[in-house]
Amino acid sequence: MKHRAESGGTSRRRFLRGAAAAGAAMAAAPSIVRAQGPVSMRWQSTWPSKDIFHEFALDFAKKVNDMTGGDLKIEVLPAGAVVPAFGLLDAVSEGTLDGGHGVMVYHYGKQTALALWGSGPGFAMDANMTLAWHKYGGGRDLLAKLYESIGANVVSFPYGPMPTQPLGWFKKPVAKAEDLQGLKFRTVGISIDVFTGLGAAVNALPGGEIVAALDRGLLDAAEFNNASSDRLLGFPDVSKVCMLQGYHQNAETFEILFNKGKFDGLPDQMKAIISNAVDAASADMAWKAIDRYSTDYREMQTADQVKFYKTPEAILKRQLEVYDEVVKKKSAENPVFKEVLQSQIAFAERATRWEQDTVVNRRMAFDHYFGRDGVAKSL
Numbered sequence: 001m002k003h004r005a006e007s008g009g010t011s012r013r014r015f016l017r018g019a020a021a022a023g024a025a026m027a028a029a030p031s032i033v034r035a036q037g038p039v040s041m042r043w044q045s046t047w048p049s050k051d052i053f054h055e056f057a058l059d060f061a062k063k064v065n066d067m068t069g070g071d072l073k074i075e076v077l078p079a080g081a082v083v084p085a086f087g088l089l090d091a092v093s094e095g096t097l098d099g100g101h102g103v104m105v106y107h108y109g110k111q112t113a114l115a116l117w118g119s120g121p122g123f124a125m126d127a128n129m130t131l132a133w134h135k136y137g138g139g140r141d142l143l144a145k146l147y148e149s150i151g152a153n154v155v156s157f158p159y160g161p162m163p164t165q166p167l168g169w170f171k172k173p174v175a176k177a178e179d180l181q182g183l184k185f186r187t188v189g190i191s192i193d194v195f196t197g198l199g200a201a202v203n204a205l206p207g208g209e210i211v212a213a214l215d216r217g218l219l220d221a222a223e224f225n226n227a228s229s230d231r232l233l234g235f236p237d238v239s240k241v242c243m244l245q246g247y248h249q250n251a252e253t254f255e256i257l258f259n260k261g262k263f264d265g266l267p268d269q270m271k272a273i274i275s276n277a278v279d280a281a282s283a284d285m286a287w288k289a290i291d292r293y294s295t296d297y298r299e300m301q302t303a304d305q306v307k308f309y310k311t312p313e314a315i316l317k318r319q320l321e322v323y324d325e326v327v328k329k330k331s332a333e334n335p336v337f338k339e340v341l342q343s344q345i346a347f348a349e350r351a352t353r354w355e356q357d358t359v360v361n362r363r364m365a366f367d368h369y370f371g372r373d374g375v376a377k378s379l
Helices: 002-035 052-067 085-094 112-117 127-136 139-149 190-197 207-215 227-233 260-264 268-302 313-333 335-358 363-370
Strands: 039-045 072-077 099-102 154-161 168-170 184-186 201-203 241-244 253-259 307-310
Touching (some): 039 052, 052 072, 052 099, 052 227, 072 268, 085 099, 085 154, 127 139, 127 253, 127 335, 139 335, 154 260, 207 227, 227 268, 253 260, 253 268
Parallel strands (some): 184 201
Antiparallel strands (some): 099 253
16 A cells, blocks of 8 residues: 555656646747747828827727737828828738728729728618628628739728718708719719719819818819818818718728738737727727717817708719619629629618618607707706
8 A cells, every 4th residue: 555655646746747847838838929029010091190090090009909918019100101091902912011901992993892891872781780791791701802803912801880971071062963063072982983973073082182182172072981080181171061971981891901921920819819809999989989970070060160961862862873873884894893792782681671670760769859849958
C-alpha cells in the first residue's frame, strides 16, 4: 500500500508539473502576439472632417480599437487626405489605404448594381430592412460576387441604416415633377439616372463640394443626406428651402471597407471582433442619428430660418415610375444587376408585407400627443 501511495504521489506531482508548464505556455502565447506589436491601419472616409458621417467613421474605429484592447489601431482620415472621396474603392483595393468608410453608391461608376444597396426606393423597405436582406436574404454573397466581378480586392461590411433622405435643397419649393426640368442638380448612384429621367441636368459631386457649387451657381439644387450633415456642411447658408422625403434614396446604408489582403491576414479572433463591432456600430449610429438629426432639424427651423416642405405625392409617384424604367434598362445591360434586383424584390415582398400588416402607423399617436390639441403637455 505504501509503494502504491508513493507511486500515486509521484504521478500527481508529474501531473501538476505538466499542468503548470502548459499553463505557462498558454500564458506566454498572448505575450508573443503582443510582442509583435499592434496592427495599425490607415483609413480614409469619404466625408469632410466636420460632417457627422466622418464622426460615425471615427466611432466605428474607436469601437474596434477599444474592443481589441489596442491590438488593432485604426486611424481614420477625412476625405481628400489621401485620395478624393470617389477614389476610396480603388485606394483600398490597391492597398494605398488599409480601409475606409463610405457608401456603395459612390462606386456606381465601377458597377451599377452596387447602388442597389442604397440608391432607390428599396421596394418599400427602409434601410434597416435592406441590411436584413443583406445579412439574411442573400445580399452578402451577391455583394462579394459584385466586387469580384470588377476585380476589387476588398472585404465589405454594409452597416448603419439611414433614414429617408430629403428630395433636396432648392431656391423655391417644387410643386410638380415638371419643376425639376432643366435644374442643375446634384445627386449620386441610380438617382443620377432617376433625376436625369425627371429632366434635371445632374452633376455627381462628393459631399464636401456641394455647398460651394450651390453658392457659385454651378448647381441650382442638390440633395445630400440628413439634417445634421446638411447643417454642418452649410446648406442653410446657400438655401432656405428644403423639400423633405423622396424615393431616390429611401433605404441607404454606409459601408465599412477593408483591403482584402490586410483583412485576411488578421487573426480569426480579431476578424470576429470586427464583425461584431460592425453590428454594434450600426445600432449606435442609428440611435445617435435620431438624437442629432432631430436636434439639427429643429435648429434649422428656428436659428437658421429654413422652410421645410413635404415633397408632393405627384413627384414621389413619378420618381417610382422613372426608377422602374431605369432598373429595367440596367437589368437588361447587366445580368448581375438583375440578380441583385430580383433577390431584393423577393425579400421585400415578404418583409414589407409583414411590416405593413404588423407595425402600427404611429401618426395617430403623434397627433394625439403633439398635434394641435395634443395631450402631452397635460401629462
